[in-house]
Amino acid sequence: MSIKEKLKGFIMGVVITSLFFSTVSFASSVEKNIKVIYDNIKIYIDGKIIALKDANGNEVEPFTYNGTTYLPVRGVSSALGKNVEWDGNTNSIYISSAKQGTVIVLNIEEEKVDNTYLETTINIIRQRLTAIGINEAKVFNVEDKQIRIEIPQVPTMGKDNLINYLTAKAMLKFLDNQNNIILDSNDIVGSKSQYGSINGTDSKQYYVVIEFSEIGKQKFADATKRISALEGKDNHIAIALDDGIIATPRVEEEIISDLSILTGDFTEESANKLAALIDSGVMPLTLKCIKYEVIE
Known part of the structure; x- marks a missing residue:
């Protein structure tokens, strides 16, 4: 030549x-x-x-x-x-080790993004993934206010459930019968799922334990003392996660404790999921899924 x-x-x-x-x-x-x-x-x-x-x-x-x-x-x-992917929207090339897996791209809806909020959001996503057994996912920020998630497997949780789980604000609120906020996520220091018997019963079940801060403990004690004196349907507390009510326990006496237990028809997965949402804290940014791709 x-x-x-x-x-x-x-x-x-x-x-x-x-x-x-x-x-x-x-x-x-x-x-x-x-x-x-x-x-x-x-x-x-x-x-x-x-x-x-x-x-x-x-x-x-x-x-x-x-x-x-x-x-x-x-x-x-x-x-x-290696797997290689071209993103024409951001003029970016992504090279990953997994030949199979799942790629998720989340768009940040806020006009301006604080770096601290961005770092917190990424850490919360990682924590939520780890809680459902996905330990090797890569979560990182890309241009144009996007967060990219590379999972070296196809999650057992369905697409819609996984996206809702990862992007949920997860603001937990305890409300009285007038929908006044008794305490919220800022008064909670942790949460975990457990399996066992409750109150000395023989039957075992999955349940979620919520731990209050000292301030949260006092707020809870004050509220339960007041609500327990009410009659009929008014003597209950509503526990809301974002826009949905997840429990409405009756209050029969003042409760002085730094722990609250949520029971219900929990499976191991649903208990882990709820505990992870509460434990990871409130998502500071609003996220919208713009890409979900399974690589096979």
């Missing part, structure tokens, strides 16, 4: 597997004519020569430009057993 044949000019757009050349700017890309050298570059992995291919199975060739050799991202990633 002659030097003339090796020099091939082209207008840059998408090159082989989504390789972009642009000026150093995050606001816009700039197209320009460049000349590259194709010199029959060979790629070896662990001593074995490989043929690089694009998403359609066509062979693609590395090239040299200004003394730097450029390799096709998809071709090399596939040869190394």
Whole structure:
């Protein structure tokens, strides 16, 4: 092959597997004519020569430009057993180890995002995933106010349930019969699910334990003392998670304790899920799922 044949000019757009050349700017890309050298570059992995291919199975060739050799991202990633994904909305390439799994992208709805809130949100998502047995997920921020979640498996929890679980605000409120707030998530220091008998009964069940702060404990004692003196349907407390009532226990006496127990028709999964939502704290940002993809 002659030097003339090796020099091939082209207008840059998408090159082989989504390789972009642009000026150093995050606001816009700039197209320009460049000349590259194709010199029959060979790629070896662990001593074995490989043929690089694009998403359609066509062979693609590395090239040299200004003394730097450029390799096709998809071709090399596939040869190394990695999954590669192109996001045209953010001009981003994602390379991950999992050949199978689930990718979720959550959009942050707030116009302005505080970095502390963003970090807290990411940590809450990680904590919620860990609580349902997903320990190896990658959760990170990407451009344009998005949070990307890469799960190296297909969760057993259905798509809608998983999205609702991960994005829930999880504001817990204890309300009196007039819907006045007795205490809320700010008065709670932790929560966990347990299995066993309650109040000395022989039957066992799953239940959720909520632990109050010292201030929460006092608020709860004051409220239960007042409510226990009421008659009929007024002597109850409503426990609400976001917009839904999850329990309405009757109050028969003042309760001086830093613990509250929620019972019901809990399964192991539902008890773990509720405890994780309460324990992880209130989600500071509003999230909306804009992508849910299962990679097989």
